[in-house]
Amino acid sequence: MTKTLIALALLAASPAAAEPLRIATEGAFPPFSEINANGEVVGFDIDIAKALCAKMERECEIIAMDWDGIIPGLVNDKYDAIVASMSITEERKQTVDFTNPYYSNYLVLLAKKGSGLTVDGIAQQAVGAQRASISSSWAEEQVGARGDLRLYDTLTASFTDLEAGRIDSIVSDYFPALDWLKDHPDFEVVGDRIDIGDQIGIAVRKDDAELRDALNVALEGIVADGTYGQISTGYFGTDIH
């Protein structure tokens, strides 16, 4: 009798398959994720997440998180996966697992047109980046721990400060920068885009190999059936996979 009770309790504790998959994204990283005028999170990452859920035939719940706490939230089971243009890094791999990459990222330095800045010279001026991002760790390496590196809770906030002239340049991810430059013709990419071999993947908990494998299969699926290309072309005019 006791044994049956324990078994029942265990059954109740393990999540039923019908439960929606909880996916975290950010909401301040246009065009990958942003909040629209109706207060909904929209963007490339959200569309990809939804396509993956459709492929896996699972219901999905999209949760907007702040970037700073997005990995701790996953580890602590607030959601099951992060689809938020997250770079696959060795540091993060110690805490979470990643799927195969779903696109490649580059970094760029953005500054006002005609600023005369160079990528090598960023240590000499005020440079911005998003806190806890691949951009900020790259920038930190360049300017050193005591350089004038300003960290922002969102990429959007760093764009705003660049526009206002509070900082001379920012280190940003490539595609959001292109998207922003469309409405800000006074600014430009300084030099070439910076290839740091950055691959973007979906993060899952370390003990959740099952979900990781399912997502990988689904990812292959949406690339093969053209869904991915369609979504990508809608945002970037090209397939970024």
Add this chain to the structure above:
Amino acid sequence: MELLGFGAEGWGDDLLRGAALTVQLAVVSLAIGLTFGMVLALAKLSRFAPLRWLAQGYTLFIRGVPEFLILLLAFFGTEKAVAAGAALLGLEGGIEVPKFAAAVGGLSAIFAAYGCEVIRGAWLAVPNGQIEAGHSVGLSRWQIFYRIRLPQLWRIALPGLGNLWLVMLKDTSLAAVLAIDELLRVAKVAGEVTRQPLMFLLAAGAIYLLLTAISDKMRASFEARANRGMAR
């Protein structure tokens, strides 16, 4: 100005929903913080020294550390603590502490640390003679607490607790940094989307001011109620 309206394009309704969440956060934290504060106050009044030291250490720590840091610790830490506790009880994973609960945990932990001092002070302010009088007419300890101590404790502690409530109401804004959609976070997002940050942040400021003004009025009427029958 239309942006502050209530339609699909306006953010007025979102701001109000944010304000409602702010009030919820504060009210729930007040209830839990007050209870915990009472326990801490009793610990500080205890005859058992280690209990007193424990309570003392706790208040010293909380009062010396930024509220922002405590909220971050609560946010990133409670889950680890809960998971560890669950593991001790033999439960496996999957215990979720939502963002809201973590923020409530942090806010009430702060409230309790300050509140227990107010409660302790009020406890000691009830004259010993009254307690002795209670004993001598044959009241039980519980009756003495409930009939003599509590009504007066409440009256003496109210102004102090009222202040702490105002402090906590304002501290709820820190939850914005934890991506909880309370008033300030809604205002920040609205400001970024519409590129009118000044207007929305000012609107949020005005709503906070309104909330504190209402609280002040309510405190005054509570105090008047608690003081009824007292000579001035």
Add this chain to the structure above:
Amino acid sequence: MSLYQDLKYAISDGVCYAAQGVTPEGFAAYCPRYIDGFLVTLELLLLSSALGLSIGTLVAVARVSRQRALRTAAWAWSYVFRGTPLLVQLWIVYYGLGSLGPEKLGILWPFFKSGWAVGLAVLTINTSAYIAEILRGGIGTLPPGQLEAALSCGMSRGMAMRRILLPQAFRVAWPAYGNELILLMKGSALVSTITVMDLMGQTRSVFARGYSLETYMYSAVLYALLALLLTAGLRAVEKRLRVA
């Protein structure tokens, strides 16, 4: 880099060198960052408390002024800055007013450009509102006969305020001022949300590297240590005030 900046770096390198071996590994690895941040926090605290005390005193005096307009203005100052969260004030000035940009802000731009300057100004204004309220309470406890006596001795109102009322109000208000100083120190952590690399800003940067809760604990210990130091210092002053 300025001499002052170099000096701060030298101090934190020195502290970290001395603390090697006696501090936990997780702290030692990022020690200069914590201490750099600690010094920024200390600097903001010292400046804003000194400036806030001066402004707060003026506001308190205005609150008991005979001029109604002045009284109302001083009341509004305290009411608005005490009635809204510090974080909201910081964001209104940095993200809100700052968004007007250099064209509209003109000569004020260098101020709005700097997160540090905005942080210092908002902390100063915020604490001045609380100090004014504390001092006003202190003045309120003094018997009205004192002012009358001073006036009848031929003192001007200003002189009576400076020589008779304020010194006593300060003595009465000192413990409450001590509390406010600790609250100011804790509030200063919020400047990290407007890009200032104070102790909290550095802590959040270090946290982003490994997501280890330890990071926050080390920072909490440093803040608590600062609070203890402040409390001890305030007590010492309080004792002298009592003797005087």
